[in-house]
Amino acid sequence: MEKTISRAQFLRGDFSGAKRPIRPPGSVDEAIFVSRCSGCGDCISACETGALIRGRGGFPALDFSRGECIFCSACADACPKGVITSDPEVSAQWDLVAHIDGNCLAKGGVICRTCGERCEHGAIRFRLAVGGVALLQFDASACNGCGACVAPCPTGAVAVRKSAEESPS
Structure with missing residues (x-):
């Protein structure tokens, strides 16, 4: 393209x-x-x-x-x-959602729930895992694109972009 x-x-x-x-x-x-x-x-x-x-x-x-x-x-x-x-x-044309990239501590096996704690809409949650770090679960349909999860992320892994844009891996 x-x-x-x-x-x-x-x-x-x-x-x-x-x-x-x-x-x-x-x-x-x-x-x-x-x-x-x-x-x-x-x-x-x-x-x-x-x-x-x-x-x-x-x-x-x-x-x-x-x-x-x-x-x-x-x-x-x-x-x-x-x-x-x-x-x-x-x-209604607001079509932004959070995107979480590979720098996410939780995705790397480190305990961090900072973004989920700031998400009032439940778009970012963590599913408990037996014997390991809670697994990140992101529900784009619940995300309103407010950006509350961006600033508190210690690694800068969260960004707000158009919903159709791909997240880097």
Whole structure:
């Protein structure tokens, strides 16, 4: 499959096809978002958990290493341009889930349940194993993509990405 890059990536010389930043839930289509967002930062100031940062180009982006998204809509309420909205149809397009890679301590046989302790939706659980470390079980259908599991992971093995993206092994 051929990767496409944006015009901005081309002009920056970024031919890697780097992933787009994660916009807040309720954000309109990326092309519309960057053409209409003024970069005022009102949404960043309104973010209750500090997960929204000023990303590339001054546009807001979620950084789950700083906090989780609690889907409070404060960013949408603060957005003067309407590029972040609490419209249920736009919010329904949120298709992010956690992905846990091979650096996971539990996958490597080391006792760690940090991500599961932070997952309020039960998407990350640990099944007890006789004579061994509890086995990680991830239920993508239960994951809402809030990112609460990302920051506490001691090895950085957890990331939030589009549900269709493959996890590295």
